[in-house]
Amino acid sequence: MKKFGLMILIILLALPLFGCSQNTSPALSDVEADLIASGETQGMIKADGKALKRFYGLNISDFEEVAVYSPSNYMDVSEMLIIKSKDVAQLDLIEIAIDTRVAKQLESFSGYGPEQCALLENYEIKIIGNTLFYCVSPDAANLKNTFKKSMKN
Template identity: 35%
Template sequence: MNKKISFLTPIRVAMVVILFAFIVFLQMGDKESKASLKTVTNKVIKSIKVEGMVESNNRMFKKFYGLNASDYEGVTLYAPETNMNAQELLIVKLKDSSQAETVTKAINSRLETQKSSFEGYGIEQFDMLENHILDVQGNFILYIVHPNATKADQAFRNSL
């Protein structure tokens, strides 16, 4: 029995491989979460102690990051109670994923300002800043400076 391979067989195989690669590519992209900012915030806050931080308003967000909270779907900011504390929690729900770069630049600018403030005398605070977490997941951004930042990040990811 002599079977001939059709000249279309390699084309069919190539099409299946391309389709599979396309499906994998689609799965790798950042997905937008339907979770509410309140739900995400509550889960993150339950995972850590927020002692030393106070919930702040949009004015403080503007002061720290130079951004307007009204440009985003929602913003949660827990700021340090005093200037001697570096602990901070920021969660931003973006209206559009294209806003992520602007927010991350503002966060990195804030981080550098804080590092220069604590460098040399606030060793524990500086170490916390060095071990910060900045996590962008689709339409949510988490920035946290906290001794349990990893725990907060895990709660953040699980809440999305």
């Protein structure tokens, strides 16, 4: 009887540990909804996988989930990218693609777009787990904070 009681006690004590071992992150659609609800995504429009390829040189099928927001007009640089990678190693590749995109945008706007260049130079990037957030916007810092809060939920 003591062995049975001890076995039950061990199982009860170990059970909570199994629930903690799973890495659960919110669905990208939920994070995206929180960012949109913040009201700070003006100047951006939802784009598709073709925009991911055109702007960043990345294929949408290489990632678990992707949300791309591009500038609403050609004189704007506001954009946002949220990618949930299949593998943490992909994050370095994404960061290189972002750096390349920012460099091209800076080159395009240098000389006649000082406001755009200032936004590009102050872009925000944040990685939580295997999810990367990147944003160029006058509200980029606020959007990054919204992203961080949403990822905790």
